[in-house]
Each structure stands twice: as structure tokens, then as C-alpha cells.
Amino acid sequence: MDELKVKVDEQVSSELSLENNEYLLKYETEDSKKFVSLTMPVRKKTYSHKQLHPIFEMHLPEGYLLSIIKKHFSKIVKMDDFGLLKVMSPSIKGRLSYHSNKNHHQDALSIDDLLHPKSEKLFDELVHRFALNSALSGVQPKVLATIENKATLKTEDYIVKSWGDDYKELALNEYYCMSVVKQSGIAVPEFYISDDEKLFIMKRFDKRDDHTYYGFEDMCVLMAKQRDDKYESTCEQVVKIIKTFVSPRHKKDSLTQFYKMMILNYLLKNGDAHLKNFGLLYDGLENIWLAPAYDVVCTTTYIKKDVPALNLMGSKKWWDKKNLIKFGIQTCGLSNKEAHELYDTCVVARDYVFEGMSQRLKDEKNEDKKTIIQNILETK
Numbered sequence: 423m424d425e426l427k428v429k430v431d432e433q434v435s436s437e438l439s440l441e442n443n444e445y446l447l448k449y450e451t452e453d454s455k456k457f458v459s460l461t462m463p464v465r466k467k468t469y470s471h472k473q474l475h476p477i478f479e480m481h482l483p484e485g486y487l488l489s490i491i492k493k494h495f496s497k498i499v500k501m502d503d504f505g506l507l508k509v510m511s512p513s514i515k516g517r518l519s520y521h522s523n524k525n526h527h528q529d530a531l532s533i534d535d536l537l538h539p540k541s542e543k544l545f546d547e548l549v550h551r552f553a554l555n556s557a558l559s560g561v562q563p564k565v566l567a568t569i570e571n572k573a574t575l576k577t578e579d580y581i582v583k584s585w586g587d588d589y590k591e592l593a594l595n596e597y598y599c600m601s602v603v604k605q606s607g608i609a610v611p612e613f614y615i616s617d618d619e620k621l622f623i624m625k626r627f628d629k630r631d632d633h634t635y636y637g638f639e640d641m642c643v644l645m646a647k648q649r650d651d652k653y654e655s656t657c658e659q660v661v662k663i664i665k666t667f668v669s670p671r672h673k674k675d676s677l678t679q680f681y682k683m684m685i686l687n688y689l690l691k692n693g694d695a696h697l698k699n700f701g702l703l704y705d706g707l708e709n710i711w712l713a714p715a716y717d718v719v720c721t722t723t724y725i726k727k728d729v730p731a732l733n734l735m736g737s738k739k740w741w742d743k744k745n746l747i748k749f750g751i752q753t754c755g756l757s758n759k760e761a762h763e764l765y766d767t768c769v770v771a772r773d774y775v776f777e778g779m780s781q782r783l784k785d786e787k788n789e790d791k792k793t794i795i796q797n798i799l800e801t802k
Contacts, residue, residue: 424504426511427521430456431634434521435464438478440504445471455706458518460639460667463645474503476643478620480698481514482506484649487564515579516628518638532570536582536623537616550625554644566626574610578625583727589724591794593622596778598798599690599718606771608682609714619791627714628703637704638713654697656733657684660700669710676712678764681754683715685746685768691801693721693728776802 424440435456436449442653447462447469454464454558459477462469469475474482482503482746483491491509511520564583571574585592597615604610612625628638642652644663661680668676680700687695699717704710729738735745745763779795786792 424508426504426508428458429521431517431518432519433573438475439444443472443686445474445504447471447475456534456729457707459643460637460704460707461644474507474646476646476648477518478507478640479503479649480643481518482649483510485563489729498499515635516642517635527736536567536606537614539616539618542620556779578738579629581624581626583622584620589621590790591791592601592719594619594791595723595798596622596717596719596777598795599686599692599720600715601688602772603683603686603715603718604776605685605774606682606768607732608679608686611714612720613717620665624716627716639704640699640701642704645697647697649698653697653731655676655697657749658734658753660697661731664702664712667710668712669708672709672711677754678760679712679715681750681761682710682764682768685765686718686748687730688740688746689768689772690718690720691722691728691740693725694719694731696731720798722799723794723800772802 424436427434427439427597428436428545433451433456434452435451436447437446439446444702447458449464449466451464457463459475462475462477472615473479482488482505491506507520512522514520562753563586566583567580569578569580583593583596589595593615595620597613600610600613606779611627615621616622616623630636635700641655641663642649642662644667645655645659647654661677664676665673666682672795683695683700688690694717701713702710703713732738732742734741734749741749747758747761749767750756750764751758754761776799781791782796783799
């Protein structure tokens with residue numbers, strides 16, 4: 423029987439095991455604050471699942487990182503979900519972590535090392551140093567790097583993303599789209615783009631200044647879905663989760679923020695706004711709110727006939743203003759005036775960033791960058 427001790431805020435809370443092809447989670451505490459997930463409160467009865475529980479699956483790497491890790495460990499460790507979790511467990515840090523005697527610590531870089539790369543192979547070097555520290559979902563090449571502030575000597579965690587030939591200039595794409603989101607007044611993590619525009623850099627948003635962590639769960643976890651089902655839901659269901667879990671004092675703001683996120687996903691043609699790209703942050707059961715916006719890109723720059731990731735009003739189509747206003751009123755509980763004002767705010771934010779992009783397009787010499795900028799501008 424395979425076992426892992428699960429810690430909440432650095433204290434052992436439960437034991438996760440795999441026995442007879444069944445995943446079992448048994449609490450070893452009676453403290454109700456030491457729950458592993460908002461959907462799995464502390465209780466005496468064991469939680470059993472035929473697949474790895476979604477809260478633990480959330481910690482598994484996907485895509486590029488998964489292929490790198492499997493390449494290194496498949497000969498010595500069975501690379502099923504439990505084996506992968508055990509390999510990654512020493513480096514998984516957050517409100518939820520795992521008891522381990524191993525340590526995958528790596529020396530910190532500085533933010534200047536990322537913003538001003540001295541080597542074209544910097545991302546490859548980051549993967550070599552930080553792959554086992556990077557329990558990150560998503561297929562895009564990315565790592566979780568430890569960065570040191572030279573002034574304060576404090577270390578922070580940053581997600582560093584690169585791109586391949588299938589998604590050229592993806593860092594630039596995300597930088598512009600996230601700039602629109604920020605301009606609209608939606609909460610976003612601190613983010614940057616490197617001088618050569620090959621790396622998109624985003625600060626980890628669940629870590630407090632004192633290096634303790636907020637709880638974070640994505641919508642796959644909160645809907646009890648596996649990662650392969652991240653496209654199998656609706657925007658209405660996400661709103662239902664927000665209404666169910668978010669604390670009363672944060673509910674209005676969270677619904678407003680989600681509504682604006684959806685408007686911009688439609689305005690920017692972000693067809694990858696799936697369940698794992700929305701989540702909740704919390705500081706105990708009485709303080710839960712919508713997480714900042716992240717992973718916003720214009721996907722129609724690569725897939726011309728791409729469609730939205732989630733159903734809205736029964737369809738995966740690019741709805742117009744009239745229908746998005748209807749969604750805001752009927753589903754998010756906004757007034758007609760609020761829905762229109764929020765929509766207009768998002769349009770103004772988009773147009774502001776697009777104006778700067780249009781000016782750049784006139785002088786840009788790099789054909790790939792010109793193409794990306796032009797394609798994003800054509801979503802208007």
C-alpha cells in the first residue's frame with residue numbers, strides 16, 4: 423500500500439493512500455480547520471475515490487513539465503498519478519503540503535536575471551534547476567522559480583512561462599491580454615515580460631508576505647472533476663460555485679470580478695478559460711473570495727475558429743454584448759445599470775491597451791510579433 427502524509431499549514435492532517443486501485447484519504451485530526459479541501463471537511467469516515475482526489479490532482483504537473491519529469495523518473499518510479507505525486511511531494515509548498523525527508527531546494531535567482539536574460543537558453547536552464555519544484559498544471563512550458571529581491575533579500579516564487587513553435591510569441595500574447603485585464607480593474611498577480619519577450623513572468627498569488635500561504639482551489643476541485651474534464655462545465659456552474667463557497671462579504675465583489683473576467687475572455691477571444699483557470703482563495707472557512715485572473719491569452723491567434731472553453735447559455739459560441747449583459751443580470755445578479763457599466767469598463771480597458779499595440783504595430787520589424795499583435799487587434 424502506497425502512503426503519503428498530508429499537511430495543512432505545516433501540520434500533519436491526514437493520510438493519503440492507494441490500496442487495491444482505490445485512493446483513500448483518512449483524517450488524523452479532529453481539528454475542523456485542518457481540512458484538505460473546501461469539499462472535504464474533517465470527518466471520521468474515509469474519503470474514497472477511484473481516481474486521485476481532485477485536490478491532490480491539482481498538484482500534478484501537465485504537458486511539458488510532465489514529459490520532462492517522466493523522462494527522468496519513469497525507469498525508477500511508477501509514473502501513475504500517485505507515483506507522480508510522491509515524486510513531486512517534497513517540493514509542493516502551500517497551505518497543503520506533504521511530509522517528506524527530501525528537499526528539492528534550489529538557489530534563488532534575482533528578478534533581473536529573468537527580465538534581462540543573458541542567455542537565449544535561460545528557460546532551458548530554469549527547467550533544469552526548477553522542474554521538480556514546479557507542481558504546475560497546464561500544457562504550456564512553465565516552471566516555478568525562486569527569486570530573490572536583492573534589496574530586501576526576501577525570496578518569492580514566480581511562474582515563468584515560455585513557448586514553442588506551435589504557439590509563437592505566446593509570452594507577448596499573454597502580456598498584452600493580462601494588461602487589458604489589469605487595466606479593467608480586475609485583480610491580477612504581479613506580472614512582467616522579459617526584455618527579449620520570450621518569457622512571461624507572474625508572481626505566485628497564494629503566498630503571503632510572511633511566507634505562509636492562503637488556501638487555493640481551482641474550479642475542477644470545487645466541482646469534484648478530474649483535470650481531463652476541465653472543459654466539461656458551464657459559466658453558470660462557476661457562478662453557482664462562487665455563490666456556494668464565497669463568504670458573504672466577498673460575494674458581490676467576486677461575482678462582479680467573474681463577470682468582468684468573462685466579458686474580457688469573450689472580447690479577447692480567450693478560448694482556454696477552462697475550469698482550472700478560475701479558482702478561490704481562502705483564509706479559513708469564514709474568509710473565501712475569487713482568486714485573481716490568470717492565464718488569459720487570445721487563442722484565436724493560433725486557432726482561427728477556436729470556441730470558448732465553457733458553455734454559456736447552453737452554447738460554446740462567442741456571445742455578443744446583449745447576451746453577456748443578460749448573463750450578468752440573470753446569472754451574476756447584477757442590475758441592468760451595473761452590467762452595462764462593467765461591460766463598458768472592459769471595452770474602454772481593451773481599447774486603451776489596443777491603442778498602444780496599434781502604435782507598436784507601425785514600427786515592429788519582427789514578423790512573428792507583428793502577426794500576433796495584428797491577430798489580437800482583429801478581435802475588436
